[in-house]
Amino acid sequence: MGGQEDRPPERPEGTASGRLERKAPGRLEGQVALVTGGGDGIGRAVVERYVREGADVVVLERDAGLAKAVEAAHPGRVAALAGDVRDPAAHVAATQCGLDVFGRLTVYVGNVGVYDYGARLADLELTELSGAFHELFATNVLGYLLGVRAALPALRDGGGSVILTGSSSGSFAGGGGALYVASKHAVVGLVRQLAYELAPDVRVNGIAPGATRTGLTGVGDLGGDRRLRDEPRSLDGIARTVPLGFVSEPDHHAGLYVALASSEDTGFVTGAVWASDGGLEVRGRRHPARPAREEGPR
Numbered sequence: 028m029g030g031q032e033d034r035p036p037e038r039p040e041g042t043a044s045g046r047l048e049r050k051a052p053g054r055l056e057g058q059v060a061l062v063t064g065g066g067d068g069i070g071r072a073v074v075e076r077y078v079r080e081g082a083d084v085v086v087l088e089r090d091a092g093l094a095k096a097v098e099a100a101h102p103g104r105v106a107a108l109a110g111d112v113r114d115p116a117a118h119v120a121a122t123q124c125g126l127d128v129f130g131r132l133t134v135y136v137g138n139v140g141v142y143d144y145g146a147r148l149a150d151l152e153l154t155e156l157s158g159a160f161h162e163l164f165a166t167n168v169l170g171y172l173l174g175v176r177a178a179l180p181a182l183r184d185g186g187g188s189v190i191l192t193g194s195s196s197g198s199f200a201g202g203g204g205a206l207y208v209a210s211k212h213a214v215v216g217l218v219r220q221l222a223y224e225l226a227p228d229v230r231v232n233g234i235a236p237g238a239t240r241t242g243l244t245g246v247g248d249l250g251g252d253r254r255l256r257d258e259p260r261s262l263d264g265i266a267r268t269v270p271l272g273f274v275s276e277p278d279h280h281a282g283l284y285v286a287l288a289s290s291e292d293t294g295f296v297t298g299a300v301w302a303s304d305g306g307l308e309v310r311g312r313r314h315p316a317r318p319a320r321e322e323g324p325r
């Protein structure tokens with residue numbers, strides 16, 4: 028005898044039981060995402076979760092050190108470019124990077140934003156106001172428009188989807204100053220108009236995080252040298268305004284970006300902005316500097 032029948036059944040390598048232990052496929056297997064601001068904060072959390080779910084990721088990030096670090100953390104799965112979202116050429120390069128390195132682009136996550144640290148209109152000189160407006164809107168609004176426009180042909184080819192990071196400041200006053208709040212309301216307008224214009228080829232949705240412990244920075248004199256996560260007193264104050272009672276971490280939002288990128292999960296969702304803010308909608312906000320009134324309207 029000595030034929031094949033006598034040999035013990037072959038065991039797949041690396042398994043004691045002989046059962047084939049395949050990794051469950053991720054929800055984003057085969058997808059290629061471009062994430063702006065993916066070097067830190069919410070963008071970095073999205074990159075980590077996307078990689079875990081099987082996507083390859085291109086990162087466009089202003090800070091060259093952060094860009095290098097996120098790429099080094101995921102060899103062969105993340106390609107990062109140093110560039111500024113206010114620069115049209117940076118978006119062209121990032122889209123091209125997705126096509127060159129990973130062969131396609133299926134998800135665009137516009138995520139870079141800067142804050143105004145609650146600067147009140149009455150406190151701003153006109154020239155300061157003008158300078159801050161241009162920097163903040165060029166980053167928070169124009170940056171998204173440029174990114175979606177540059178990625179659009181590739182997204183159309185890939186049957187893709189756009190996800191924009193908004194904010195609870197896209198729905199409520201009081202979480203920033205007039206510049207930031209207006210810019211995040213503008214993001215809601217972008218989601219709605221682009222969902223309308225790009226249907227049926229490309230779905231467009233938004234995530235609206237509430238207060239999150241990140242290094243979110245301001246513009247110029249309006250907190251250009253500040254980092255939200257370094258301000259425990261502000262964060263504690265914010266936590267007291269949130270129904271769930273805590274300030275979120277970037278990872279609390281990342282799963283929503285996975286869901287919106289997956290047409291299996293959200294293929295009939297476009298033009299939506301999902302809140303991830305600890306329940307602000309159920310309470311609203313009063314301006315903290317105003318004492319409560321004892322009488323009704325005058």
Ligand SMILES: NC(=O)c1ccc[n+]([C@@H]2O[C@H](COP(=O)([O-])OP(=O)(O)OC[C@H]3O[C@@H](n4cnc5c(N)ncnc54)[C@H](O)[C@@H]3O)[C@@H](O)[C@H]2O)c1
Pocket residue numbers: 063064065066067068069070087088089090093110111112113138139140141166192193194195235236237238239240241242243244255
């Ligand atoms: N942190 C919060 O409390 C909070 C709440 C609601 C919404 N958001 C929004 O989340 C998004 C991400 O912010 P975050 O809190 O993670 O901040 P973050 O500063 O931690 O991350 C932003 C990343 O973008 C990069 N970046 C900044 N300006 C850039 C530019 N011009 N070009 C390219 N890259 C640039 C930064 O280097 C950083 O890596 C923003 O749109 C912000 O408005 C933040």
